[in-house]
Amino acid sequence: MGCCGHDFGTKEQIKEAIQENTTEFQKAKPQTEQQFMTFRYRAHPFDLRYGVCRNLIEEKGCHLCPLHPTRHQGKDLRINHCDVNYLCKTATLFAGWSKQQQEAFINFIELKNIDNLTYSIAMDSNQLLNEFIEKEEKICKIVL
Numbered sequence: 001m002g003c004c005g006h007d008f009g010t011k012e013q014i015k016e017a018i019q020e021n022t023t024e025f026q027k028a029k030p031q032t033e034q035q036f037m038t039f040r041y042r043a044h045p046f047d048l049r050y051g052v053c054r055n056l057i058e059e060k061g062c063h064l065c066p067l068h069p070t071r072h073q074g075k076d077l078r079i080n081h082c083d084v085n086y087l088c089k090t091a092t093l094f095a096g097w098s099k100q101q102q103e104a105f106i107n108f109i110e111l112k113n114i115d116n117l118t119y120s121i122a123m124d125s126n127q128l129l130n131e132f133i134e135k136e137e138k139i140c141k142i143v144l
Helices: 011-028 032-039 089-096 097-110 116-124 127-143
Strands: 057-059 063-064
Touching: 011 032, 011 057, 011 116, 063 089, 089 127, 097 127, 116 127
Parallel strands: none
Antiparallel strands: 057 063
C-alpha cells in the first residue's frame, strides 16, 4: 500500500479514507478514460486522507486503484500522478530471495491470518519483514 499513500493514520482512519474515496468514485461513475482522469485530478497526489491516496477504493471487498492498467487494457492512468515504481523494502528484498525463502515468507504471512489493511500497514512499516527475518535467524541458530 506504500504506493497508495504515506504516513498512514490508524486502521479505522484508513478504512474511513477508503470509504470516502469509494463514495466519490461511485458518485463519479467514470466510464471513459477522460472520466477516470477527471476522477484522478479531483485532488493533488499529495492531498492524502489520513495518509491514503484519494484514488484507493474498495470494490467487492478488495482494495484497488481504479487507475491501474489492469482496468484499462494495459494503459496505466497512474503515470505522472502516482509513484508507480514504488516497492516497499520487503518487495525489493523478496524479488532477490531464493524460491524457497519466498515460499517460506508467503507461508509465514498466511499463518498470520490477517486482513488486508493489517497486512498492508505491517508491510509498509517493515513489521512483517522484521518478524520474518527474526524468525529465520532463530531457526538458523537452532539448526547450527
